[in-house]
Amino acid sequence: MSQIGIPKGTRDFLPEQMCRRNYIFDTVREVFHQFGFVEIQTPSMENLSTLMGKYGEEGDRLLFKILNSGNFLEKADLEEPNLNRLAASLCEKGLRYDLTVPFARFVVQHRQDLTMPFKRFQIQPVWRADRPQKGRYREFYQCDADIIGSNSLLNEADLLQMADEVFHRLKIRVQIKVNNRKLLAGIAEYMGCPDRLTEVTVAIDKLDKIGMENVCKEMEERGIAREAIQKALPLFAQQGDVWSQLSEMERLLSGSEVAKKGIVEMRELFGYLEMLSLHNETVMDLTLARGLNYYTGTIMEIKAKDVAMGSISGGGRYDDLTGIFGLKNMSGVGISFGADRIYDVLSESGLFPESDNSSTQVLLVNFGEKELVCTLPLAQRLRQSGFRVEIYPDEVKIGRQFAYADARHIPYVVIVGESEMAEGRFQLKNMSDGSQTCLTEEEIITKLNDLK
Amino acid sequence: MSQIGIPKGTRDFLPEQMCRRNYIFDTVREVFHQFGFVEIQTPSMENLSTLMGKYGEEGDRLLFKILNSGNFLEKADLEEPNLNRLAASLCEKGLRYDLTVPFARFVVQHRQDLTMPFKRFQIQPVWRADRPQKGRYREFYQCDADIIGSNSLLNEADLLQMADEVFHRLKIRVQIKVNNRKLLAGIAEYMGCPDRLTEVTVAIDKLDKIGMENVCKEMEERGIAREAIQKALPLFAQQGDVWSQLSEMERLLSGSEVAKKGIVEMRELFGYLEMLSLHNETVMDLTLARGLNYYTGTIMEIKAKDVAMGSISGGGRYDDLTGIFGLKNMSGVGISFGADRIYDVLSESGLFPESDNSSTQVLLVNFGEKELVCTLPLAQRLRQSGFRVEIYPDEVKIGRQFAYADARHIPYVVIVGESEMAEGRFQLKNMSDGSQTCLTEEEIITKLNDLK
Numbered sequence: 001m002s003q004i005g006i007p008k009g010t011r012d013f014l015p016e017q018m019c020r021r022n023y024i025f026d027t028v029r030e031v032f033h034q035f036g037f038v039e040i041q042t043p044s045m046e047n048l049s050t051l052m053g054k055y056g057e058e059g060d061r062l063l064f065k066i067l068n069s070g071n072f073l074e075k076a077d078l079e080e081p082n083l084n085r086l087a088a089s090l091c092e093k094g095l096r097y098d099l100t101v102p103f104a105r106f107v108v109q110h111r112q113d114l115t116m117p118f119k120r121f122q123i124q125p126v127w128r129a130d131r132p133q134k135g136r137y138r139e140f141y142q143c144d145a146d147i148i149g150s151n152s153l154l155n156e157a158d159l160l161q162m163a164d165e166v167f168h169r170l171k172i173r174v175q176i177k178v179n180n181r182k183l184l185a186g187i188a189e190y191m192g193c194p195d196r197l198t199e200v201t202v203a204i205d206k207l208d209k210i211g212m213e214n215v216c217k218e219m220e221e222r223g224i225a226r227e228a229i230q231k232a233l234p235l236f237a238q239q240g241d242v243w244s245q246l247s248e249m250e251r252l253l254s255g256s257e258v259a260k261k262g263i264v265e266m267r268e269l270f271g272y273l274e275m276l277s278l279h280n281e282t283v284m285d286l287t288l289a290r291g292l293n294y295y296t297g298t299i300m301e302i303k304a305k306d307v308a309m310g311s312i313s314g315g316g317r318y319d320d321l322t323g324i325f326g327l328k329n330m331s332g333v334g335i336s337f338g339a340d341r342i343y344d345v346l347s348e349s350g351l352f353p354e355s356d357n358s359s360t361q362v363l364l365v366n367f368g369e370k371e372l373v374c375t376l377p378l379a380q381r382l383r384q385s386g387f388r389v390e391i392y393p394d395e396v397k398i399g400r401q402f403a404y405a406d407a408r409h410i411p412y413v414v415i416v417g418e419s420e421m422a423e424g425r426f427q428l429k430n431m432s433d434g435s436q437t438c439l440t441e442e443e444i445i446t447k448l449n450d451l452k
Numbered sequence: 453m454s455q456i457g458i459p460k461g462t463r464d465f466l467p468e469q470m471c472r473r474n475y476i477f478d479t480v481r482e483v484f485h486q487f488g489f490v491e492i493q494t495p496s497m498e499n500l501s502t503l504m505g506k507y508g509e510e511g512d513r514l515l516f517k518i519l520n521s522g523n524f525l526e527k528a529d530l531e532e533p534n535l536n537r538l539a540a541s542l543c544e545k546g547l548r549y550d551l552t553v554p555f556a557r558f559v560v561q562h563r564q565d566l567t568m569p570f571k572r573f574q575i576q577p578v579w580r581a582d583r584p585q586k587g588r589y590r591e592f593y594q595c596d597a598d599i600i601g602s603n604s605l606l607n608e609a610d611l612l613q614m615a616d617e618v619f620h621r622l623k624i625r626v627q628i629k630v631n632n633r634k635l636l637a638g639i640a641e642y643m644g645c646p647d648r649l650t651e652v653t654v655a656i657d658k659l660d661k662i663g664m665e666n667v668c669k670e671m672e673e674r675g676i677a678r679e680a681i682q683k684a685l686p687l688f689a690q691q692g693d694v695w696s697q698l699s700e701m702e703r704l705l706s707g708s709e710v711a712k713k714g715i716v717e718m719r720e721l722f723g724y725l726e727m728l729s730l731h732n733e734t735v736m737d738l739t740l741a742r743g744l745n746y747y748t749g750t751i752m753e754i755k756a757k758d759v760a761m762g763s764i765s766g767g768g769r770y771d772d773l774t775g776i777f778g779l780k781n782m783s784g785v786g787i788s789f790g791a792d793r794i795y796d797v798l799s800e801s802g803l804f805p806e807s808d809n810s811s812t813q814v815l816l817v818n819f820g821e822k823e824l825v826c827t828l829p830l831a832q833r834l835r836q837s838g839f840r841v842e843i844y845p846d847e848v849k850i851g852r853q854f855a856y857a858d859a860r861h862i863p864y865v866v867i868v869g870e871s872e873m874a875e876g877r878f879q880l881k882n883m884s885d886g887s888q889t890c891l892t893e894e895e896i897i898t899k900l901n902d903l904k
Binding site: 004005006007010011012013014015018022033034035037038039040041042043045046047049050058061062064066067069075090091092093095105106108109110113114115119120125127131139150151153154155157158165182207248259261271275276277312325326343358359360363366369372373376377380384388390391393394395404407408447 | 455456457458459462463465466467470471474475481485486487491492493494495496497499501502513514517518519523541543544545547557558560561562565566567569571572577579581583591599602603604606607609610613617712723724727729737777778810811812815816817818821822829832835839840841842843844845847857858860872
């Protein structure tokens with residue numbers, strides 16, 4: 001039995017974990033539904049031609065590739081032991097790396113059948129051949145919601161409301177940060193290095209981790225002039241509410257067309273947010289950059305307030321995601337919830353609900369065949385009344401059956417013995433306080449209904 | 453765009469399909485919960501050492517294998533273009549082929565953490581590199597429920613009740629067939645060829661497809677003597693209820709110990725079923741064999757009555773499933789629901805429910821920024837009252853917004869125009885009959901509540 005195990009970076013989920021994971025998925029799904037998002041699923045495997053080149057060089061390396069079936073190798077393929085070249089002829093399929101690229105492929109492929117704007121959500125696992133470490137797995141679930149085919153910033157407002165609502169329901173206090181790539185582009189222009197947007201954002205992104213001093217150092221190392229950095233510093237040091245910050249930026253970045261657009265968008269979005277009463281604080285954060293290159297407008301990120309953890313949700317607008325598959329001018333905006341990190345936050349804060357709505361409520365004790373004549377139909381009727389009911393399958397000592405109920409956290413045990421059968425009454429034992437009452441079937445149902 | 457596509461044998465699920473698939477999964481899951489089964493999940497990929505050799509030679513061939521990451525090939529691996537040998541050094545992981553072998557691995561690996569008897573269910577996709585054809589896919593979902601660690605036939609009774617309940621809820625009329633491998637073994641003994649059980653069962657299994665004459669022919673071809681077959685024929689031609697059939701078998705198979713055991717088991721199980729009132733007919737069918745070699749006791753199979761389709765559910769008892777992973781004497785019994793075939797039956801019979809409980813109930817028309825001051829908070833409050841609500845994101849002609857509501861089957865549209873804002877009332881348009889009423893927010897909520 002020593003060799004039993006699972007591939008590194010993957011996980012089994014035991015019943016209690018599943019129950020908690022489902023609590024997260026169900027909450028997210030319910031909120032998605034409330035905002036009109038519809039579910040789709042895509043295959044676990046995609047053609048490598050769909051996946052390759054979409055996630056950068058590192059992404060290509062981290063794709064799990066699936067060996068073709070059949071024996072079709074040619075001598076020529078084997079002249080040189082180079083896995084990359086060989087892999088190309090060995091594999092034409094790979095496992096889904098995220099939900100975004102398959103979604104883009106899906107939209108292009110099924111565009112005739114979709115009602116635009118199309119609001120879809122997708123909760124499925126993805127796979128990355130990354131080095132496993134604490135909190136990083138090779139198989140993990142993503143929960144994505146995207147709207148495609150609409151430029152309206154109301155979509156951004158919807159996504160932010162959804163995030164606010166999800167975390168409110170999960171009782172996680174969060175801070176919601178919003179920025180706009182167009183503002184960052186404007187700042188890069190203002191600094192005199194519009195072509196260095198990526199370097200600027202990569203450095204800025206680290207501000208809350210390494211401090212302003214080190215951010216400047218990093219920019220210098222990346223070849224951005226000290227004067228340029230000095231010029232931009234006041235922007236990142238701004239205080240005050242979003243409106244005064246945007247006015248200040250309007251003044252400073254008046255020479256940048258893209259910054260102007262960004263300011264208009266931020267004003268519109270924060271205008272919408274002001275019309276709503278959200279549970280959590282939403283702030284503009286100019287240092288928020290988010291790594292993904294395909295974002296072109298609003299970007300957003302959510303962190304837990306009471307637990308130190310990376311972002312637990314994030315997203316943004318991309319103007320041309322389906323372009324890679326030949327469908328131009330299809331703007332989209334999306335948000336993704338990180339189920340594993342949310343799990344860890346709930347776990348660390350003790351926020352998982354005590355009870356769950358899927359576990360057994362009543363165990364019927366098994367005294368053997370004679371009593372089963374009564375127990376089996378009783379179980380059936382209790383289920384018909386909507387309860388979750390088990391009969392202990394084996395005729396073993398009652399102590400073992402109680403131990404089973406305890407281990408499974410079953411709150412009530414019903415004892416159907418000879419005397420109970422004669423009387424048409426049953427012993428209902430409350431497992432939490434050990435109390436026992438003799439009740440008719442109807443009385444049991446009434447009692448259990450109180451449990452609901 | 454011409455190259456866009458997905459690997460053959462895989463599928464995208466569009467919103468309407470997802471909704472229907474979820475209807476099946478939710479029904480099955482709810483019934484599983486009512487009988488005390490708890491959910492687990494295992495990784496999509498298992499070590500090949502876990503999977504290989506568990507499904508026969510063909511199964512090994514049909515496993516999807518995952519290419520190892522990194523460049524580790526040796527010249528020596530490449531001397532001969534033989535994929536099988538190469539694959540062994542290229543791959544150490546494979547995709548799950550079914551839910552049973554991973555479950556056995558799971559039980560052995562986590563046995564310290566499981567409460568026995570352990571009743572688990574699992575609803576996850578599996579992958580097989582089979583030739584795709586109508587109704588056969590390379591990625592498909594299985595819905596399995598198993599009880600492990602209990603010999604009691606009450607477990608069989610539970611599984612049969614569950615199947616009965618699932619199909620009752622789905623409104624599919626079914627016939628439930630039950631047999632016992634021990635009876636088949638007894639018959640093989642009675643025929644004088646106890647070592648030919650597999651051949652006998654394989655031939656018998658085809659009885660309802662090819663008829664008795666051809667079954668006999670097939671057995672002869674497989675080297676079973678004509679006299680042996682003649683001897684067994686009356687058993688398969690039996691009429692009457694399960695009790696009289698079992699008595700007749702008891703008489704004929706009195707020389708077989710294993711048959712005796714099988715008869716005792718069948719009497720006990722049908723005794724339990726008699727205590728219950730099931731919605732569907734449950735019959736003993738001696739010709740039911742089911743292919744899988746690991747079954748050792750009860751076997752069961754369910755077919756739709758009104759649609760010609762293979763079995764839509766099936767299962768049985770296996771005495772030594774975890775033995776392959778070194779844990780002996782762990783008897784189990786399980787049932788599996790075929791989501792794809794159930795989907796087809798529901799589809800052909802028009803049995804999918806019209807409405808679903810996840811789609812948008814109200815669309816709020818978008819007239820532009822001024823009205824949004826009123827529309828945005830209204831949408832928020834309607835959601836707080838539990839409704840599924842969308843605001844049309846773009847300010848386009850009202851006709852296009854209505855067309856969107858129609859295409860999405862949204863039953864109500866709320867119109868918030870200038871005059872409505874002034875009055876604090878809104879137009880509620882019923883999309884099915886086109887009627888329109890001017891209502892306060894409270895009246896809208898009352899009206900929508902009737903919809904629930």
